Amino acid sequence: MKLIKAIIKPFKLEEVKEALSEIGVEGLTVTEVKGFGRQKGHTEIYRGSEYTVDFLPKVMIETAVPVDLVSATVQALKMAARTGKIGDGKIFVLPIEAAFRIRTDETGDEAL
Amino acid sequence: MKLIKAIIKPFKLEEVKEALSEIGVEGLTVTEVKGFGRQKGHTEIYRGSEYTVDFLPKVMIETAVPVDLVSATVQALKMAARTGKIGDGKIFVLPIEAAFRIRTDETGDEAL
Amino acid sequence: MKLIKAIIKPFKLEEVKEALSEIGVEGLTVTEVKGFGRQKGHTEIYRGSEYTVDFLPKVMIETAVPVDLVSATVQALKMAARTGKIGDGKIFVLPIEAAFRIRTDETGDEAL
Amino acid sequence: MNMPLSIRFYRRLTAAILIILGTLALGVATTTLSAQESISAENLLTAAEPASTIDTGDTAWMIVATILVLFMTLPGLALFYGGLVRTKNILSILVQCFAMASIMTVLWVAYGYSVAFNTEGMEAGVINLHSFFGGLGAAFLSGMGVGSVSGTIPESVFVTFQMTFAIITPTLIVGAFAERMKFSAMLLFCVIWFTFSYLPICHMAWSGDGALFAEWGVIDFAGGTVVHINAGIAGLAACMLVGKRRGFGAEPLTPHNVPLTLIGASMLWVGWFGFNAGSELAADGTAGMALLVTQIAASAAALAWLGIEWIKTGTPTAVGVATGAVAGLVAITPASGSVGPAGALAIGFASAFCCYLAATTLKSKLGYDDSLDVFGVHGIGGIVGAILAGCFSIAEGGTESFNLGLQTWVQLKSVLITIIWSGFVSIIVLLVLKKTVGLRVSEEDEETGLDLSTHGETGYTH
Amino acid sequence: MNMPLSIRFYRRLTAAILIILGTLALGVATTTLSAQESISAENLLTAAEPASTIDTGDTAWMIVATILVLFMTLPGLALFYGGLVRTKNILSILVQCFAMASIMTVLWVAYGYSVAFNTEGMEAGVINLHSFFGGLGAAFLSGMGVGSVSGTIPESVFVTFQMTFAIITPTLIVGAFAERMKFSAMLLFCVIWFTFSYLPICHMAWSGDGALFAEWGVIDFAGGTVVHINAGIAGLAACMLVGKRRGFGAEPLTPHNVPLTLIGASMLWVGWFGFNAGSELAADGTAGMALLVTQIAASAAALAWLGIEWIKTGTPTAVGVATGAVAGLVAITPASGSVGPAGALAIGFASAFCCYLAATTLKSKLGYDDSLDVFGVHGIGGIVGAILAGCFSIAEGGTESFNLGLQTWVQLKSVLITIIWSGFVSIIVLLVLKKTVGLRVSEEDEETGLDLSTHGETGYTH
Amino acid sequence: MNMPLSIRFYRRLTAAILIILGTLALGVATTTLSAQESISAENLLTAAEPASTIDTGDTAWMIVATILVLFMTLPGLALFYGGLVRTKNILSILVQCFAMASIMTVLWVAYGYSVAFNTEGMEAGVINLHSFFGGLGAAFLSGMGVGSVSGTIPESVFVTFQMTFAIITPTLIVGAFAERMKFSAMLLFCVIWFTFSYLPICHMAWSGDGALFAEWGVIDFAGGTVVHINAGIAGLAACMLVGKRRGFGAEPLTPHNVPLTLIGASMLWVGWFGFNAGSELAADGTAGMALLVTQIAASAAALAWLGIEWIKTGTPTAVGVATGAVAGLVAITPASGSVGPAGALAIGFASAFCCYLAATTLKSKLGYDDSLDVFGVHGIGGIVGAILAGCFSIAEGGTESFNLGLQTWVQLKSVLITIIWSGFVSIIVLLVLKKTVGLRVSEEDEETGLDLSTHGETGYTH
Numbered sequence A, B, C: 001m002k003l004i005k006a007i008i009k010p011f012k013l014e015e016v017k018e019a020l021s022e023i024g025v026e027g028l029t030v031t032e033v034k035g036f037g038r039q040k041g042h043t044e045i046y047r048g049s050e051y052t053v054d055f056l057p058k059v060m061i062e063t064a065v066p067v068d069l070v071s072a073t074v075q076a077l078k079m080a081a082r083t084g085k086i087g088d089g090k091i092f093v094l095p096i097e098a099a100f101r102i103r104t105d106e107t108g109d110e111a112l
Numbered sequence D, E, F: 001m002n003m004p005l006s007i008r009f010y011r012r013l014t015a016a017i018l019i020i021l022g023t024l025a026l027g028v029a030t031t032t033l034s035a036q037e038s039i040s041a042e043n044l045l046t047a048a049e050p051a052s053t054i055d056t057g058d059t060a061w062m063i064v065a066t067i068l069v070l071f072m073t074l075p076g077l078a079l080f081y082g083g084l085v086r087t088k089n090i091l092s093i094l095v096q097c098f099a100m101a102s103i104m105t106v107l108w109v110a111y112g113y114s115v116a117f118n119t120e121g122m123e124a125g126v127i128n129l130h131s132f133f134g135g136l137g138a139a140f141l142s143g144m145g146v147g148s149v150s151g152t153i154p155e156s157v158f159v160t161f162q163m164t165f166a167i168i169t170p171t172l173i174v175g176a177f178a179e180r181m182k183f184s185a186m187l188l189f190c191v192i193w194f195t196f197s198y199l200p201i202c203h204m205a206w207s208g209d210g211a212l213f214a215e216w217g218v219i220d221f222a223g224g225t226v227v228h229i230n231a232g233i234a235g236l237a238a239c240m241l242v243g244k245r246r247g248f249g250a251e252p253l254t255p256h257n258v259p260l261t262l263i264g265a266s267m268l269w270v271g272w273f274g275f276n277a278g279s280e281l282a283a284d285g286t287a288g289m290a291l292l293v294t295q296i297a298a299s300a301a302a303l304a305w306l307g308i309e310w311i312k313t314g315t316p317t318a319v320g321v322a323t324g325a326v327a328g329l330v331a332i333t334p335a336s337g338s339v340g341p342a343g344a345l346a347i348g349f350a351s352a353f354c355c356y357l358a359a360t361t362l363k364s365k366l367g368y369d370d371s372l373d374v375f376g377v378h379g380i381g382g383i384v385g386a387i388l389a390g391c392f393s394i395a396e397g398g399t400e401s402f403n404l405g406l407q408t409w410v411q412l413k414s415v416l417i418t419i420i421w422s423g424f425v426s427i428i429v430l431l432v433l434k435k436t437v438g439l440r441v442s443e444e445d446e447e448t449g450l451d452l453s454t455h456g457e458t459g460y461t462h
């Protein structure tokens, strides 16, 4: 089981969710984050002075998937989240050692 | 040392925090997240049109614990967060390779 | 490649970002979180009754770095985020098994 | 919990009936003995004076006063209350305030104005059924046209001005059972309470010669009994019968948006000038003095509350200063037509002290969950004001006819009748509703929040 | 999409011209036949009465009414609209409302007041160019001084009161194309539309003897045609020509801050008393009745909307109750000087039903994206009100001279002319702007939000 | 930093005393030479006319004007400022505004009204101590009753109207040292400054014959010197002596809630009509013209600020348009009783330009941290308005007696005296407080935010 962590552009969330649902990913958790990277921030203006805002709003998706779904998930994420412009984001794959569903006593892949 | 990541229902946070304190977990970090899973979202109404809101408010707890506390932590989490109804959430256990306390130079289990 | 996860005091964010930029960390993702630990919370007052607020506002920084940058990153984080007072936060190092840049098809260290 | 309650209820019922009867007898006796003239006599429906004409200045002021009092409810009170609840219940407060304003408008036109202000069957010095309820002769505003005049203003303006009082009073109660009461039960309760408690108390105080409190000579310029005590008691009854919020005492049920509350408090403050100075029904010296003493009492109470907090906890709070101001405004209400600056200062300070104790110590001692302190601020503040109005009043037309002891007794009697009457009506209605439609939403709905579970909406999307 | 549009446009152009000419002929005919007196005659610029002096009561009320109508735009409408858009566009709404208020003030002083209210060349019973446009004799308020009087109030107050109407009307349109229109295009559109649609319609209805609608004897007390239908049609045209928002129909484009919207709705509500009761231009019985019926219609419509939602979806919403109140306020506007409480109730209910259908069923059937329902609420509500104003009006000076059928026909004609005129002007201007400056921001800017892309700011920082 | 400051301080002290003495001499000379009549003469306490009776229209308007000016502070200014600070300091602003309103009310009743408006010892053409300070004869409003009349309105209304000016002026200063000043120090500073700077300047300008500025014949209709310059200078002194906020210049200290600021700005705008048109103390043509020119100046300045931003940065901002409107309102204040529409346009534009420069270029050049631009907007706007009021004034009673050069000199002198007086009082008080209670919260408290560290609360809970 792996934890797939993807940082994407916020307005792509809906599309990504649908793409993942289609390939059988049944659950995911979303966090609103601020990202800093190659994509430049914007300037805001307050009473004539300009301020650069370095951090851009991004969305982080975390989903735990069975090992055999990992590459499909990464593929689906890439397709759905890509705009081709700088700032599209990253995907990281992390190992999970155990998983539990709180409601039942299921563990492992069954818990997802 | 392991990182325990649990996604739970928001109103269970207080209870979970207390359950973890009791078994000796001394620190944790909480993030407000939105979850998508088996639990159905709700519908909202705006000027006569219904919209389905797929994402539900959840809370993610992350706590780093020494290896010998892992199963107690998972157990405590399960007991405190369970309502028995769909949407209770998940627990994931991830490996941590190193930990540091910023204030001092402690590392490893001592840093927790 | 490792995922460095640091929980710090919010007002240190700017300094930390600059410290990391300097040593060559090119991207990071920031989440607003609430922390519970040794640092005591504050009391709030509402119509004469006091309530203890246990959770304190913290900021979580996540950055994926190549293996050879790990210790420099940890060091930079520690220097920049330290105030010496309780509640300065933690740094955790987690393994990453794969990384992808969504915009291109780069993987591994190149994706960062 | 139902059994003991119903027992207690029957006990209370009997007690209440006895007390009412006793007080009535007393009232008749006192009236014939003292035969005072009501100091709040300007507050009447003067349909009997057909020769009067409109004064444009008075009319201008009373139109504005009417608008100001509506402004107190929408958005004033709605925001004051809305900011104090948790995020998940903000819209329920707003919908309730809007719905109340709308329903009361329609009911006021249908029968409210008539039951409150129709003087048919009333006679100076005589206590009869019409000392309690007005007739239905003016139902659906029959007989009122563009040319109707009341005092020096168009009757339409008088009707609308009084309507805004009939709007805000039941809406005040909403704060007591916020975050948990069923929308349908809440509407039914308010409509029935309005009919059987607001209208009669309003009639007793303000409909002129032959009305109960007016015959006694009560000083209730802008609504200490009619509005604040009346609503405060209903709130206390309601929050006890509806029960505590989930988590009360265990978790902090703190305001979700304090700035909203302070915007609301400010609007209550400015609108209150329409309430108090408008109750003179004219743009004259008494209205001017009401303006001034209202400002003084609000300020004194805000400062006192701030000071108490600063001394007791070291942290003078925003919610505190706003609550203090409202407490002062409540207390000056009955007295605003008859006290001077010094009396206003005293009333403001006294009100802040008493309401502070009620909203903090008393509430936590007795353990009822009056979510937004309707009883603590409006009930207690109203009582303090109604009683002190007697003490600090500058007698009209010279001091010789003004007997302080007698006046205070009159004030006390009126307060008592209001407490009993409103409490009695509230308890009956709530018990009936509890057995029938039910008072509370389900636990799950309460947990989710009323916004989503009852209204299908969320307040904020980021 | 340009080709078919331009074809449709030319068809419409021809049709419109024909219809206008036809109606004009009809108007002249009807006028000479019926020779009614205008019921909205109080709404005139009475520069012709030099002997009149100022009444302080009327002046006091009209100064306040002016302030109340400005309050409707800033912050009323700004918040009502602002809460309904997404977080990323809140500031664009606020800037647009502030900018409109400022620009219209300057234009009103420069030529607006003159084109709307100058009576030069007008003659009772004669339809000529000046039945449509006022002259430029009062441009830059020339001839107006501290001592100028209009009726019983200073002319400066009349100028400013009417200015606030000229401010709110084009600002209403902003809601139709919210979240996507270019700031520059939006300003240009509003300025030109103001000049060629607001000013003439205002002149036709309110400039007195010799003006088109006034000659017909239209009942438009406070602006059913002039304000609401006029703006509603412009909104419909604009939202269709600007095109739908990205994501319309696919994702929920729901309000970001419902409390803000309800604060705004409350302010619209209280300000509307200045709008309606102020249109009497005096503090008298008609103003009082306008106050009362405004409150009744708003309440009836709020309740009706709440009820419809409760029955249809089970969840009476906050946005619903506020929208209902506004629909009722819109519909009572033309009728507020001539209907009684019963008529107000009927108009309120009717308006809620029609606007509900328009804002939900009609809009989703026809598929235009009127972001904040300018057409659904103001256009439809205005039409309902303008027509029912005829039906429910209490004829002035006795019933014998009041012909219900004829009056309704007059109302219909005025509504129709307004629809055609405003639609025609709007379409022309929008098409020209589309070819020149362009109507929409870029896709990316729309995605980012207008706040950051156009105004370089974000609304909230946590 | 203490050493050089105290040195600079003594230098300034000496300089100031010399300048004041010099100007006084000059004043006496000029007065005897020109013996003009004060154009702001309506602004007087006319206790000397016992035969006058109340006009209901004037009274109606003045009650409302009073309410409008209070509305400017609560919630207007509180929100305007509150939105501009960071989330962690929002409540500190709100508490400060509420506390100021309450304290000033009490002080005004105690001695403020008397020191400002008591005319005992004053004589036309004579400069003596009472040209600067009123006597204490009216302390605790002694001698004022329900029947007291001032001009054509009840004295109670006059007292309350002027009280609202005494409330808003020191509250304006709060914006300069926002986010860092100690609550106790801030209260002490404002109370002492109110006593020794607000009251005398108010007396000099508005207490009638024998008062310094009035003798000169200053034109300050609604408070250019008394309110805006007075507060602006105090703000500048305070922000310099309190020191910059942590992070000033390094991190963006941007507004946390721009919509809040725009709600506040709107309320300031609508309330300002009470301020300016109310300063006429009657509902007449001058009040009407003040209404109109206030609207024009605000709009002109809002447009100008928007335009400057659009040209300079390409992004017309919401904070900008609101700040522009306030700048225009400030500048028209002294002139609102004597200029016409064209003058208002000019004053609006000029004010926007000057305030824009002050709030952006000047501030960043000189490096003081006037958090919310109290000096940049109120100080500079007030100066621009006070000077231009001379240039654009329509002389009362014909032009022959109106000497433009002389009038401008009178305006300049009054501005100068105000600057020196307010600056002097502010610096002294601040230095004393710095040595005693201390001016700033601790670094940690500033970092945490004043809401939690001083008031034990947080503004928002999600």
Ligand SMILES: Nc1ncnc2c1ncn2[C@@H]1O[C@H](COP(=O)(O)OP(=O)(O)O)[C@@H](O)[C@H]1O
Pocket: A007, A034, A035, A036, A037, A038, A039, A040, A056, A058, A085, A086, A087, A088, A089, A090, C026, C027, C028, C029, C030, C062, C063, C064, C065, C101, C102, C103, C112
């Ligand atoms: N090394 C990293 N660790 C964690 N998050 C990163 C890292 N690099 C980038 N990110 C996240 O990905 C987002 C996009 O990265 P960026 O460099 O701007 O563009 P791109 O993904 O197109 O290379 C950033 O805003 C940040 O949230």
Ligand SMILES: Nc1ncnc2c1ncn2[C@@H]1O[C@H](COP(=O)(O)OP(=O)(O)O)[C@@H](O)[C@H]1O
Pocket: A026, A027, A028, A029, A030, A062, A063, A064, A065, A101, A102, A103, A112, B007, B034, B035, B036, B037, B038, B039, B040, B056, B058, B085, B086, B087, B088, B089, B090
């Ligand atoms: N595969 C997953 N990866 C990450 N988070 C998940 C995953 N599945 C579920 N979740 C999280 O857990 C929450 C509860 O899951 P859900 O399927 O609704 O109910 P249950 O936990 O009872 O099976 C979801 O809202 C989501 O936040």
Ligand SMILES: Nc1ncnc2c1ncn2[C@@H]1O[C@H](COP(=O)(O)OP(=O)(O)O)[C@@H](O)[C@H]1O
Pocket: B026, B027, B028, B029, B030, B062, B063, B064, B065, B101, B102, B103, B112, C007, C034, C035, C036, C037, C038, C039, C056, C058, C085, C086, C087, C088, C089, C090
């Ligand atoms: N075991 C843990 N797992 C995850 N987060 C932790 C853990 N312990 C502490 N934290 C986070 O670090 C923050 C600081 O920890 P705390 O114990 O208060 O002080 P310090 O870091 O100085 O020891 C906490 O607020 C919490 O967010």
